[in-house]
Amino acid sequence: MKMTFRWYGDEDPVPLDYIRQIPGMHGVVSAVYDVPVGEAWPLANIQALKATVEAHGLALEVIESVPVHEDIKLGKPTRDRLIDNYCTSIRHLAQCGIKVICYNFMPVFDWTRTTLEMRLSDGSTTLGFDTATIDKIDLSQGIALPGWDASYRADELKALLAEYEAVDESALWANLEYFLKRIIPVAVEVGIRMAIHPDDPPRPIFGLPRIVKDRADLVRLLGIVDHPANGLTLCSGSLGASCKNDIPAMVREFAGRKRIHFAHLRNVKINEAGDFYETAHRSADGSLDMAEIVKAYHEAGFEGYARPDHGRMIWGETGKPGYGLYDRALGAVYLNGLWEGIAKAEGRH
Numbered sequence: 465m466k467m468t469f470r471w472y473g474d475e476d477p478v479p480l481d482y483i484r485q486i487p488g489m490h491g492v493v494s495a496v497y498d499v500p501v502g503e504a505w506p507l508a509n510i511q512a513l514k515a516t517v518e519a520h521g522l523a524l525e526v527i528e529s530v531p532v533h534e535d536i537k538l539g540k541p542t543r544d545r546l547i548d549n550y551c552t553s554i555r556h557l558a559q560c561g562i563k564v565i566c567y568n569f570m571p572v573f574d575w576t577r578t579t580l581e582m583r584l585s586d587g588s589t590t591l592g593f594d595t596a597t598i599d600k601i602d603l604s605q606g607i608a609l610p611g612w613d614a615s616y617r618a619d620e621l622k623a624l625l626a627e628y629e630a631v632d633e634s635a636l637w638a639n640l641e642y643f644l645k646r647i648i649p650v651a652v653e654v655g656i657r658m659a660i661h662p663d664d665p666p667r668p669i670f671g672l673p674r675i676v677k678d679r680a681d682l683v684r685l686l687g688i689v690d691h692p693a694n695g696l697t698l699c700s701g702s703l704g705a706s707c708k709n710d711i712p713a714m715v716r717e718f719a720g721r722k723r724i725h726f727a728h729l730r731n732v733k734i735n736e737a738g739d740f741y742e743t744a745h746r747s748a749d750g751s752l753d754m755a756e757i758v759k760a761y762h763e764a765g766f767e768g769y770a771r772p773d774h775g776r777m778i779w780g781e782t783g784k785p786g787y788g789l790y791d792r793a794l795g796a797v798y799l800n801g802l803w804e805g806i807a808k809a810e811g812r813h
C-alpha cells in the first residue's frame with residue numbers, strides 16, 4: 465500500500481513541504497486545474513505539475529481526477545470529440561509516468577453535503593449530509609448547497625437538469641459503457657489503470673440517476689471491459705454511507721480480483737435513514753471498522769495507492785473543508801500504523 469495525500473496545486477493552503485513531513489508519505493495525488501473540462505491536458509502542464517511535486521521529494525503517480533464532461537454522461541453527439549480529448553489526456557499522463565487515473569460518472573454533482581461545518585462534541589468541524597434537508601431543496605431556485613452555490617448560474621443549472629430528464633439509470637449505464645469501451649483500450653495500450661470513484665453519497669440525488677453505489681453496480685461496471693485497466697477507486701466513506709454496503713467484503717472481493725487501484729480511506733457515522741457525518745479515521749469514532757478494512761486490503765496483497773480521504777478541521781485550521789492538513793495527516797499515520805500492525809501479526813503466524 466503506497467500512502468498518498470490529495471494536493472490541490474499551488475493554490476492549496478497545505479504546502480508540499482508539510483505533506484512530505486508526514487511519516488510514511490509516498491506522494492501526492494493532484495490534477496491539472498487550469499484546463500477547462502472537456503479539453504485535452506497538454507503535456508507541458510502535466511510535466512510542470514510533476515516537476516513541482518518531485519522537487520519536494522514526493523511522487524506523482526495518481527491523478528484525481530480527470531473530469532468527465534457532462535455531454536459524455538448525457539450521451540450527446542459532441543461526446544466523440546470530448547472522448548478523443550480524454551484519450552489524449554490519458555496518453556499524455558502515461559508519458560509523464562502516471563499509473564492511475566481516478567474519475568467519476570456522477571451527473572452534475574460530485575460529492576454532495578448539506579453542511580461543511582458541522583460541529584462535533586470535541587469542537588472540531590466536519591462535513592455532514594442530512595436527507596431531510598436535501599429532499600427539501602428546490603433546485604429551480606439555483607443551488608443553495610455548500611460548496612456548490614457558485615458552480616453554476618441558476619439558468620445554466622436549469623438547462624443542464626432539463627437535459628438530464630431524458631437520462632435514466634439505464635441510459636446513464638449505456639453512456640458509461642460507450643465511454644469505457646473507447647477509453648479502456650487506450651489505457652491498456654499505454655499502461656494506465658482507470659479507477660472510477662463511487663457515487664457520494666451512494667443514492668440518487670435531486671432526481672438525477674446514480675449508478676456506482678453498491679456491489680452489484682461495481683460487478684456490472686467491471687464486466688463492461690473485463691481488464692485490470694478498468695478498475696476502481698474504492699472509497700470507504702462514500703460506499704460506507706449506506707448501511708447496506710459491507711466495505712470489508714467489497715475490499716476482499718475487488719482487491720482480491722486486483723481491480724482496486726486506489727483506496728480512499730475514511731470513516732463516517734451513519735444511520736438507517738442515510739444521514740451521515742464524517743469522523744476521525746479510527747474505527748471507534750465512526751460506523752466503519754477501519755481495522756477490518758485495512759486487514760482486507762492486506763490479505764488481498766494490495767499494492768496500490770491509498771489516501772486518507774477527508775479529514776475534520778481541527779486545531780484551529782481553516783481552509784478547504786475536508787482537506788486540511790492535520791486530521792488527514794493523523795489519518796495517514798493511523799492507517800499506516802494499522803498496516804504495520806497487521807503485517808507484523810500475520811508474519812508471526
Ligand code: DNO
Nearest residue numbers: 529567568574575661664699
Ligand atoms: C469524496 C472525494 C471526491 C473524489 C472525486 C473523484 O469522497 O474523494 O471528491 O475525489 O469524486 O472524482
Ligand code: MN
Nearest residue numbers: 699702728773
Ligand atoms: Mn473518496
